[in-house]
Amino acid sequence: MPETAATTTRAPDALLPLLAPLLHPWLPRQRWFAGKGRRVTGFSLDAATELLPLDGPGPGLLHLLLRVEQPGRPAGEPADCYQLLLGVRDRLPPRLAPALIGRIRQGPLAGRAVYEGLRDPRLAGLLYERLRTPGRAGPLRFHATRALPGGLAPRVLDAEQSNSSLVFGDAYILKIFRRVSPGANPDLELPLALGRAGCDRVPGPVAWFETADATLGVLQPYLHGSRDGWRLALDALAAGRGFTAEARGLGRATAEVHLALARALPTLRLPRAETEDLAAAMDRRLHAAAQAVPALLPYVPGLRTALAAAGGAEGAGAVQRVHGDLHLGQTLRGSDGAWAVIDFEGEPAKPLDERRRPQPALRDVAGMLRSFDYAARTHRPWNAQWAARCRAAYCAGYAEVSGADPRADPALLRAYETDKAVYEVVYEARHRPDWLPVPMSAIQRLAAPA
Numbered sequence: 296m297p298e299t300a301a302t303t304t305r306a307p308d309a310l311l312p313l314l315a316p317l318l319h320p321w322l323p324r325q326r327w328f329a330g331k332g333r334r335v336t337g338f339s340l341d342a343a344t345e346l347l348p349l350d351g352p353g354p355g356l357l358h359l360l361l362r363v364e365q366p367g368r369p370a371g372e373p374a375d376c377y378q379l380l381l382g383v384r385d386r387l388p389p390r391l392a393p394a395l396i397g398r399i400r401q402g403p404l405a406g407r408a409v410y411e412g413l414r415d416p417r418l419a420g421l422l423y424e425r426l427r428t429p430g431r432a433g434p435l436r437f438h439a440t441r442a443l444p445g446g447l448a449p450r451v452l453d454a455e456q457s458n459s460s461l462v463f464g465d466a467y468i469l470k471i472f473r474r475v476s477p478g479a480n481p482d483l484e485l486p487l488a489l490g491r492a493g494c495d496r497v498p499g500p501v502a503w504f505e506t507a508d509a510t511l512g513v514l515q516p517y518l519h520g521s522r523d524g525w526r527l528a529l530d531a532l533a534a535g536r537g538f539t540a541e542a543r544g545l546g547r548a549t550a551e552v553h554l555a556l557a558r559a560l561p562t563l564r565l566p567r568a569e570t571e572d573l574a575a576a577m578d579r580r581l582h583a584a585a586q587a588v589p590a591l592l593p594y595v596p597g598l599r600t601a602l603a604a605a606g607g608a609e610g611a612g613a614v615q616r617v618h619g620d621l622h623l624g625q626t627l628r629g630s631d632g633a634w635a636v637i638d639f640e641g642e643p644a645k646p647l648d649e650r651r652r653p654q655p656a657l658r659d660v661a662g663m664l665r666s667f668d669y670a671a672r673t674h675r676p677w678n679a680q681w682a683a684r685c686r687a688a689y690c691a692g693y694a695e696v697s698g699a700d701p702r703a704d705p706a707l708l709r710a711y712e713t714d715k716a717v718y719e720v721v722y723e724a725r726h727r728p729d730w731l732p733v734p735m736s737a738i739q740r741l742a743a744p745a
């Protein structure tokens with residue numbers, strides 16, 4: 296693969312002391328920073344690539360794979376690795392002032408402003424140009440599956456969540472993974488497989504970039520004019536409208552995706568010992584969660600009972616690749632009314648090999664059922680009936696396409712809902728403490744006898 300332009304891979308030892316004082320206060324404030332609530336005790340660099348020189352006349356663009364040391368890491372596990380794209384300029388134009396991270400204090404680059412490179416259209420445009428022109432830049436490899444148009448204006452998507460996304464000319468969206476783990480990211484792997492299986496519910500990747508062992512970013516068609524299921528659900532609630540037709544359509548779309556994943560990738564029937572392992576893993580997650588969020592402690596015995604069903608329930612052993620973090624915010628309804636499913640990364644807090652493991656398709660169904668509950672709970676007054684009707688319509692739509700009604704295995708569904716609600720408690724405690732009561736109300740329900 297050709298080196299597509301002059302690229303310097305900086306000696307990390309020289310850069311890190313200059314950047315560390317700036318990154319130290321900035322990093323924990325980012326929504327996508329997964330290590331919230333734990334001190335940052337040090338940094339190291341896996342790679343530092345100058346996509347544009349830092350000491351040239353124009354803005355520099357520095358790509359970093361940064362390891363962040365924090366206490367409490369299990370023995371033998373590496374520190375979390377984050378992908379950063381830093382802009383470096385002498386003078387920051389006023390429109391980029393909000394993107395400032397800090398100014399370098401010493402060395403040959405002293406006085407230069409370091410800022411979020413993705414917020415600079417010039418630098419974001421350069422990244423897109425790299426994707427259009429497959430090749431290498433230091434350790435970074437760029438791939439494209441088709442010819443892509445040039446000259447598309449970039450903008451950052453402000454709905455910043457676990458990752459960062461850039462839209463180019465309302466034609467393509469580039470997701471930059473923030474926490475990077477070795478292995479194929481399912482957000483590239485699954486949409487590619489779904490495309491091969493002829494599933495048109497998922498926008499297919501048209502370009503991506505990676506290192507030898509990790510996926511770093513994926514470009515896919517931007518569904519211009521679409522609205523996400525979460526916003527649509529909240530709008531319906533605010534207007535006092537039901538959402539059952541939409542929920543049924545979502546159930547149908549989920550089943551189509553599951554059927555296509557089962558065609559494209561292996562499905563398995565696990566022996567009882569292995570389903571017991573799945574249930575044991577849920578139990579371990581519950582205990583870890585209760586340590587992290589003590590409010591869970593009184594509910595642990597009841598939740599354990601609900602989780603145990605995952606070991607022995609009827610359908611527990613039928614597993615396949617799944618979405619892994621399905622909720623209303625991962626669905627988009629186009630102007631034609633058709634639903635698309637996005638973000639196949641799985642739960643960002645879980646290790647990659649766990650996210651890629653085949654699981655019962657009910658895991659995704661349970662995720663979406665939780666989401667209807669979330670939407671209803673964020674509305675005042677709480678509209679329990681609205682959620683119940685959506686949940687029933689979603690399951691009915693799913694059954695119409697797949698031939699299997701998720702409600703036929705209530706104990707298994709409840710186990711997966713419980714696992715999801717436990718995950719949500721930890722997620723909210725870390726990222727949005729004000730939202731903690733939402734999954735806690737589900738915890739109370741799920742911990743009570745069925």
Ligand SMILES: Nc1ncnc2c1ncn2[C@@H]1O[C@H](COP(=O)(O)OP(=O)(O)O)[C@@H](O)[C@H]1O
Pocket residue numbers: 452454455456457458459460468470498515516517518519521523624625627637638640
């Ligand atoms: N193909 C797409 N077309 C239109 N909007 C999209 C598309 N993919 C993602 N989005 C928008 O970007 C947001 C973030 O994307 P997502 O994949 O969920 O990222 P994250 O992993 O950061 O949660 C979504 O909520 C959605 O609004």
Ligand SMILES: O=P(O)(O)O[C@H]1O[C@H](CO)[C@@H](O[C@H]2O[C@H](CO)[C@@H](O)[C@H](O)[C@H]2O)[C@H](O)[C@H]1O
Pocket residue numbers: 456457458525620622623624638642643662665666667669670719722
């Ligand atoms: O979309 P992400 O991959 O970043 O997923 C994470 O963030 C979600 C919130 O943005 C979180 O979802 C939870 O909140 C939603 C409402 O904001 C709700 O619809 C979901 O049902 C609920 O799980 C998700 O869990 C987390 O992984």
